[in-house]
Amino acid sequence: MATTTAAPTSPRTSAAPPPSRWRNLLGKADVKLSPYLYIAPFFILFAIVGLFPLIYTAFVSVHEWHLIGGQGDFIGLQNYVDVLQQPRFYTALRNTFSIFLLSSVPQVVAAIVIAAVLDANLRAKTFWRMGVLLPYVVAPVAVGLIFSRLFADQSGLINELLGYVGVDPVRWHSDALASHVAIASMVNFRWTGYNTLIFLAAMQAVPRDLYEAAVLDGASRLRQFFSVTVPLLRPTIIFVVITSTIGGLQIFDEPRMYDQYGLGGADRQWMTVTMYLYELGWGAQKSFGRAAAVAWILFLIIVVIGLINFSITRRIASAAPDRPKTKRGGHR
Structure with missing residues (x-):
């Protein structure tokens, strides 16, 4: 029986067909456009809930706009001229900066110290790290109500404790500085634990061999903290300072709930800029145009102060000494 052998196929017929030009263009477009499509939802959401209200507020601020x-x-x-001519605006601006300084500076320092303690070898680390975040979970309204009772002028717990050490009762709701200290205590109570976890995460990212080298050099724990930990925390400190500035200048919940009226005191001694904005828009004047002007003035103040903070902290960070680099031979 004769056997038939198959004819050899030509290379042209056995090879896969070359990809079309459309597939090449589609592949190039996929490589170039995919990263932008992945991040597009954030920018779309930001444009809807962030950028559009900002632009619309600017539009309202240049019109005579009434609530009804x-x-x-x-x-x-x-509207901007009318706001800048009001003495109450400067009172609110003074109160805002006073509360901001009394809260942000101690808050950052306390957060770094607590984070350093939590970074040490403690028993039940998870329990303590979760515990510092509990005040942040509490609603601001509840914090305001509780602290307003603690700092009551007549029957407050703080005045009772001060009486045991021979200090006269402080008028927490009458004196301007005392009310600022009380409101700053609320802010520190809520946000210190949150910033502590941020610093703790940054501390855990510090290479442990740097601490081992410091121990071999005879450095104490305090010396390690100031010579190793703090210099490497400078980028995180920059981030926390900027975010604390933005949040501190927009404070509203704590001073609003500090008393039952929510007006910032009889003489507006703790009324902030955001409370003044609320009073213009929803108070007796019901002027959305002036309220929008206050919002934009506050926005510009935050931008200016944020840029100043960023430039100062960036100079401090750039002035930090670089890490020692090791050469190939193992010698420094």
Whole structure:
């Protein structure tokens, strides 16, 4: 029986067909556009809930806009002029900066110290690390109500404790500085634990061989903290300072709930800029135009202070000494 052998196939017919031009273009577009499509949802959401309200607020601020009557005539920068001529605006601005300084500076220092303690070898580390975050979980309204009772002028627990050491009762709701200290205590109570966890995460990222080298050099725990930990925490400190600045200048919940009226005191001794904004928009004037002007003035103040903080902290970070580099031969 004769056997038939198959004819050899030509290389042209056995090879896979070359990819089309459309597939090449599609592959290039996928490589170039995919990263932008992945991050597009964030920018779309930011444009809807962040950028559009900001632009719309600027539009409202240059119009005579009433809460009930709605949009009025275009008046340019008259709302800004009216706001800057009001003494109450400068009182609110002074109160805002006072509360911000009394809260942010001790808060950052306390957060770094607590994070250093939690970074040490403690028993039940998870319990203590979760415990510092509990005040942040508490609602701001509840914190305001509790602290307003603690700092009551007549029957508050703080005045009772001060009486045991011979200190006269402090008028926490009457004196401006005392009310600022009380409100700053609320802010520190809520946000110190949150910033502590941020610093703790940064401390755990520090290479442990640096501490081992410091121990071999005879450095104490305190010396290790100031010579190793703090210099390597400078980028994190920059981040916390900037975010604390933004949040501190927008404070509203704590001073609003400090008393039952929510007006910032009889003489507006603890009224902040955001409370003044709320009073203009929803108070007796019901002027959305002036309230929007206050919002934009506060936005510009936050931007300026944020840039100043960033430039100062960046100079401090750039002035830090670099880490010693090891050469190939193992000698420094």
